[in-house]
Amino acid sequence: MSAILFRRFLANPMKVAYMLPSSKALVKRVLDKMDFSAARVVVEFGAGEGCFTRELATRLGPEARLLVYELDPHLADHLREQFADDDRVQIFAEDAAGFRNALRDLGTLGSGGADCVISGIPLSYLEPKKKKALLHAVHEDLAPGGRFIAYQVTPELKVHTRMFAEYKMEYFLPNLPPMFIQVCRKAPARERIADTPGKSRVA
Numbered sequence: 439m440s441a442i443l444f445r446r447f448l449a450n451p452m453k454v455a456y457m458l459p460s461s462k463a464l465v466k467r468v469l470d471k472m473d474f475s476a477a478r479v480v481v482e483f484g485a486g487e488g489c490f491t492r493e494l495a496t497r498l499g500p501e502a503r504l505l506v507y508e509l510d511p512h513l514a515d516h517l518r519e520q521f522a523d524d525d526r527v528q529i530f531a532e533d534a535a536g537f538r539n540a541l542r543d544l545g546t547l548g549s550g551g552a553d554c555v556i557s558g559i560p561l562s563y564l565e566p567k568k569k570k571a572l573l574h575a576v577h578e579d580l581a582p583g584g585r586f587i588a589y590q591v592t593p594e595l596k597v598h599t600r601m602f603a604e605y606k607m608e609y610f611l612p613n614l615p616p617m618f619i620q621v622c623r624k625a626p627a628r629e630r631i632a633d634t635p636g637k638s639r640v641a
């Protein structure tokens with residue numbers, strides 16, 4: 439068990455919500471859902487002590503940018519120490535909802551938006567209005583064909599992500615606790631679901 443995680447969990451159990459980092463198997467399974475070698479901009483919500491962030495940094499190319507959100511300031515400092523020498527990685531000790539500002543500052547939205555948003559935050563704890571706003575913002579700020587990948591203990595996202603063209607879910611046991619990995623894909627530019635009568639998304 440990571441000592442910093444245990445301390446932060448005891449300090450704020452409802453927000454930090456976990457004591458064990460995700461397993462290596464879960465990190466691999468989630469990140470294998472997409473080829474990150476060509477990604478330009480990736481956003482991570484709820485990085486914790488950094489198990490996904492470290493693996494993402496090894497998969498991303500030299501020109502990519504990784505915007506990382508971690509609400510707990512102590513965990514965010516721990517992340518900053520790990521990535522102090524990596525100019526591609528920016529750590530924000532903020533609510534994930536602030537990601538749009540960073541994308542705007544990067545000038546990414548003008549050139550299409552983020553390629554992927556990965557979320558480890560317990561979305562099921564968010565109040566419904568906040569969750570709705572966050573998921574709509576993610577959809578809006580993803581590039582056409584971009585992916586929103588969330589891992590959490592509940593499979594509730596299907597009903598909240600109808601604006602995406604595709605939704606896929608996998609229950610993954612080799613993690614404590616087991617996780618639902620949910621992948622939502624935004625329609626490519628020429629295949630917006632609203633423009634395609636009769637087209638339904640994959641479940």
Ligand SMILES: C[S@@+](CC[C@H](N)C(=O)[O-])C[C@H]1O[C@@H](n2cnc3c(N)ncnc32)[C@H](O)[C@@H]1O
Nearest residue numbers: 454456459460484485486508509533534558559
């Ligand atoms: C279940 S842990 C996942 C941590 C890590 N990604 C892993 O897989 O081991 C969730 C993390 O999200 C952070 N968090 C919770 N709500 C958040 C929010 N609204 N914005 C940013 N981070 C948040 C918590 O502080 C915690 O570190």
